[in-house]
Amino acid sequence: MSDVAVSRFVTATDGLKLHVRDFAARDRKALPVICLPGLARTTDDFETLAAALAAGGRRVIALDYRGRGRSDYDPDPAKYSLPVELGDVITVLTALALEPAVFVGTSRGGLLTMLMAAVRPASVAGAVLNDIGPMLEAEGLVRIKGYVGKLPTPSSYDEAARVLARLFGAQFPNLSHHDWLLSARRTYKDKDGGLVVNYDVALGKALDDFDPQKPLPDLWPQFEALKDVPVMVIRGALSDLLSATTVLEMERRHPALETLVVPDQGHAPLLTESGTISRIAAFIGRCDAERTKISG
Structure with a gap:
């Protein structure tokens, strides 16, 4: 990632x-931003966004969940779960004194953001939900289950x-092919003279219980925990995980919801x-203004 950021390590409760x-802040009055990646993704996905926000003086933190990127892999794959990962996020927030903050959550990161709003509402001053909502489409989950922990091992x-x-x-x-090369360098890493995925392949077990024939649970109560803070939802126009119908219902339940549809991109933008x-950036500025209004 960018030279303007430094790596830190926080010890989880276990x-x-x-x-x-x-990404250190120059503007101490601006809300910090917490970037939470998707299921098998890492801090690298936020390099461009984090650097741009930090250039404006804002502190930005991007997290590798356990089993991803440079975080330790867990010997117990059962701990690759939303409750454990939520606890890890809370540990990081506390250790780095980051509350309240604006959360930018891609896919699983958005689920964690909604859960955070439900269990620790004072921590969330605003939320950007990137291609994720309270309802998930089975089609997208089937596709994700088909590749997490199962990607081929390329030679270059x-x-x-x-x-x-x-x-x-x-x-x-x-x-373009160049774009896919950049994606490959975020997905794979060099190890012992070859390439391996940048996460614990046991992570695939996190989806073992998913059965497309059974109704999926929803997170509407957790989404509604965000009712008192600004929320922005980003949807890829080609997404197979977040439907346009779900976004409409999110807008109905959160009338101030800001929506952005990204053309020619799927899950996740x-x-x-x-x-x-x-x-x-403009949305996060709105979160600053709302926070100032409340505290002032």
Whole structure:
């Protein structure tokens, strides 16, 4: 990631080391931003967004969940669960004195954001939910279950880029080979002279209980815990996980909801385009203003 950030390690309650990227603040009055990645993703996904927000003086923290990126892998795959990961996020918030903050959560990170609002509402001053909502589409979960922990082992980053383009090209039809190379370097890492995925393959077990034939639980109560703070939802126009119907219901339940649909991207939007970053930055500024109004 960018040279403007430093790596820190926070010890979880069970002793595992959690890696965060910390973009230091120049504006101490601005709300910090917590970036939470998707299920098998890492801090690298937020490099462009975090650097842009930090350039404006804001402190930004991006977290590798346990079993991802530079955080310790858990010897017990059962701990790759939302309750344990929520506890890890709370540990990081406390250790780095980051409350309250604006949360930017991609996919699983958005689920964690809604759960945080329900159990620790004072911590959340605003939320950006990137291609995630209280209802998930079975089609998208089936697709995700089909590749997490099961990606091929390529012999080079060029081959990795072609693998990712083949698997995910329908979700991101406009990405170039260069774009897929960048994605490959975020997905794989060098180890013992070869490439391996940048997460514990046992993470796939987190989806073992998912059965597309059974009704999916919803998180509407957790979403409604965000009713008193600004919320922005970003949806990829090609998303198979967050439906347009769910977004409409989110707008009905949270009338001040800000919505952004990213064309020609699926699950989950990359948050790298200047227009998207500008919208997120403006939304976070709105969170600052709302917080000032409340505290003032």
